[in-house]
Amino acid sequence: MIPLAKLLEAALFASARPIPADELSALAPDASPAEIASALDTLREHYDVDGHGVELAEIGGGWQILTRAEYTEAIERAQLAARPQRLSAAALETLAIIAYRQPIGRTEVEEIRGVAVGSILKSLQERALIDVVGRAEGLGRPLLYGTTSLFLEQFALRHLEELPRADELAIALRPSPQPL
Amino acid sequence: MSMETTLEETSSADSAAAGVDESEVPRVAEPEPEPVAPVGFLVDLPAFAGPLDLLLSLIRDEKVDIYDIPIARIAKQFLLRIRVLQLNDAAEYLELAARLLRIKAQMLLPRHGEAETWEDPRAELVRRLLEYQQMREVVDILERRGDERRSRFARAYLPEAGEMALAPLALSLGELLTAVDRILRVTKEPTVHTVVARTLDVAGAISMVRRLIATRRNARWGELVARDAEPWQILSMLLALLELAKQGELRLAQPRPFASVEIEHDSTGEVA
Numbered sequence: 327m328i329p330l331a332k333l334l335e336a337a338l339f340a341s342a343r344p345i346p347a348d349e350l351s352a353l354a355p356d357a358s359p360a361e362i363a364s365a366l367d368t369l370r371e372h373y374d375v376d377g378h379g380v381e382l383a384e385i386g387g388g389w390q391i392l393t394r395a396e397y398t399e400a401i402e403r404a405q406l407a408a409r410p411q412r413l414s415a416a417a418l419e420t421l422a423i424i425a426y427r428q429p430i431g432r433t434e435v436e437e438i439r440g441v442a443v444g445s446i447l448k449s450l451q452e453r454a455l456i457d458v459v460g461r462a463e464g465l466g467r468p469l470l471y472g473t474t475s476l477f478l479e480q481f482a483l484r485h486l487e488e489l490p491r492a493d494e495l496a497i498a499l500r501p502s503p504q505p506l
Numbered sequence: 507m508s509m510e511t512t513l514e515e516t517s518s519a520d521s522a523a524a525g526v527d528e529s530e531v532p533r534v535a536e537p538e539p540e541p542v543a544p545v546g547f548l549v550d551l552p553a554f555a556g557p558l559d560l561l562l563s564l565i566r567d568e569k570v571d572i573y574d575i576p577i578a579r580i581a582k583q584f585l586l587r588i589r590v591l592q593l594n595d596a597a598e599y600l601e602l603a604a605r606l607l608r609i610k611a612q613m614l615l616p617r618h619g620e621a622e623t624w625e626d627p628r629a630e631l632v633r634r635l636l637e638y639q640q641m642r643e644v645v646d647i648l649e650r651r652g653d654e655r656r657s658r659f660a661r662a663y664l665p666e667a668g669e670m671a672l673a674p675l676a677l678s679l680g681e682l683l684t685a686v687d688r689i690l691r692v693t694k695e696p697t698v699h700t701v702v703a704r705t706l707d708v709a710g711a712i713s714m715v716r717r718l719i720a721t722r723r724n725a726r727w728g729e730l731v732a733r734d735a736e737p738w739q740i741l742s743m744l745l746a747l748l749e750l751a752k753q754g755e756l757r758l759a760q761p762r763p764f765a766s767v768e769i770e771h772d773s774t775g776e777v778a
Contacts, residue, residue, distance in 0.1 A: 425644065
């Protein structure tokens, strides 16, 4: 591997969070973005082709070294690391709505879900998956929520645009049902 | 999830709750009862994330067209299910049940006027259901991607938020001793201050104030104390003024915080 790829590998190994492209550039100020990208490709190929237990993943606007899925069970059985807990269906629903409609207030989320979401918003905020991104105009200036970079990270998304657009979903909303 | 499973969960929660009630009675070799949610308000059943979820699964089970919901049948089924699932004291489920019955009533009303102007009372419900179903689709995507990510581990090392861990010390005994020696040398000579007591001249200050207010009614602090006055002079004057004010020879006033103190000749005090 070229020295730049080794440098990036070392940095990615040292970090527990995905490293964004601009921070990778800061490691090697002389390297152009194209050189960084090609070094990352080299590293990815190195992991994939030569057969490694880890892989290079592009997640949450950055790059991260992750263990391969096939070894998860063994690692967990040996209690070396534990998978984070799954979110409840209610939390996922709330998160899905916020991801698509952000910035969005509590009332609008409740309108779509048909249930109160106050405590779920709080716990999602505690888990740093959502955050307050502003206040709406109008009565009481309610808080508006949006998703965080940790959300992208935990759902292995490079960016929000990676989620299908609303009109690409199987059930695209029709403007209004045909009158009978 | 099937309804049978849900019912099982409900009944097991009931029996566990009953176990909690008997906890006063000493038990022999029995594990602690699992903590359970309060009985009678089992809303957050894992099977259904809310009333719309329940309604959607009903529509799916009954195999009816979402754009042409047989509202009377679905409303009846919905009420039946919330009773079976003990959801009938959850306001959100009741609210949707009420809405269904209201739509059912509206459907029964005779239609006046042209067919084009008639608005289907189910339209709003259908819109909400579709919106909800669309969101469920996103939930499926998130669930899949979340599982994908969860099945791969990242490096576990996480620095404390906001601060990097300190690097381990690399230090030889010689270096340590040199450092100690340096500190001892720097602090060898303690600086000793000689404190000289200065007597205050309160009596002098009193006679000075008296001289001044004998000729005029008002004076200001700035006129009594020179700008370059020594601390002992300032203190003497302050004590003199307080003393004279106590004796009633003058009045002190300060119109606002940090303003110059105004001294006023108190004629009443003089008379007394």
